[in-house]
Amino acid sequence: MGQLASPDSRSDAGQDHFAASNFRPVTPTVMSVSFQRSIQLVDNPIDTGAVLQSVSSVAAGANVLFLGTTRQFTQGQETLRLDYDGYREMAVVQLEKLADEAAQQWPIIACCIVHRLGTVELGEASVAVAVSTAHRADSFESAAWMLNQLKQRVPIWKREHYAGGVTEWQHPEEGEFLGNE
Amino acid sequence: MKLKVMLFAEIRQTFGQREIEIDCQQAATVAALRNQLKLLAPDAAALIERSAIAINHAFATPDQSIPADAEIALIPPVSGG
Numbered sequence: 001m002g003q004l005a006s007p008d009s010r011s012d013a014g015q016d017h018f019a020a021s022n023f024r025p026v027t028p029t030v031m032s033v034s035f036q037r038s039i040q041l042v043d044n045p046i047d048t049g050a051v052l053q054s055v056s057s058v059a060a061g062a063n064v065l066f067l068g069t070t071r072q073f074t075q076g077q078e079t080l081r082l083d084y085d086g087y088r089e090m091a092v093v094q095l096e097k098l099a100d101e102a103a104q105q106w107p108i109i110a111c112c113i114v115h116r117l118g119t120v121e122l123g124e125a126s127v128a129v130a131v132s133t134a135h136r137a138d139s140f141e142s143a144a145w146m147l148n149q150l151k152q153r154v155p156i157w158k159r160e161h162y163a164g165g166v167t168e169w170q171h172p173e174e175g176e177f178l179g180n181e
Numbered sequence: 182m183k184l185k186v187m188l189f190a191e192i193r194q195t196f197g198q199r200e201i202e203i204d205c206q207q208a209a210t211v212a213a214l215r216n217q218l219k220l221l222a223p224d225a226a227a228l229i230e231r232s233a234i235a236i237n238h239a240f241a242t243p244d245q246s247i248p249a250d251a252e253i254a255l256i257p258p259v260s261g262g
Contacts, residue, residue: 115262153259
């Protein structure tokens with residue numbers, strides 16, 4: 001598998017790559033073709049165009065980019081902004097693992113996951129998940145799976161800043177926290 | 182042996198520090214460590230109970246024993262993305 005075009009230096013401008021494993025070819029145990037993954041934690045606005053560009057390949061007929069963005073209203077409560085904290089070294093390890101697991105289930109050509117830490121204002125992206133595959137069903141499904149896994153097992157936490165002055169770390173009771181299995 | 186436990190989010194806020202040092206028996210288990218943490222911060226006991234413990238960047242099971250030089254973190258229920 002040939003080397004993918006890497007993002008040019010212009011698209012990297014302004015990024016703080018605290019922990020990154022970039023474009024390391026990984027051979028999953030099941031698939032015979034290697035796939036490329038890029039995992040990054042950043043402290044500045046995510047270059048979403050670069051994330052999508054980074055998974056491009058002439059072998060791909062499908063490229064999916066998901067962005068998680070800060071939403072203003074949730075169940076009647078107004079969010080002013082979100083803060084994200086993370087256990088950086090373990091977050092990168094867990095993100096690498098879940099990307100590898102995704103590549104064992106779907107024929108992924110390339111994927112890129114970027115999570116931002118620190119303050120994320122309304123409408124800004126806190127997380128980007130991009131994936132490319134030959135056909136679209138695999139891109140849609142694998143991107144959704146990776147995001148769902150991220151939300152269950154990656155050591156990153158958000159703190160809500162509500163209108164009215166209350167701030168609250170989010171430690172959900174519902175849902176499946178996979179850390180405690 | 183002395184163990185350092187990294188703290189995050191609400192639990193870091195409760196303890197008021199980024200990590201805490203705990204005196205533990207040699208080869209203490211994850212479950213024993215969790216109990217000690219709950220005793221140190223009874224107000225956070227419910228959240229500590231719902232939290233995971235990570236050893237060297239991997240989630241640990243309750244009966245796992247903790248190596249002396251391990252990097253340990255208390256991982257409350259996550260909310261990334």
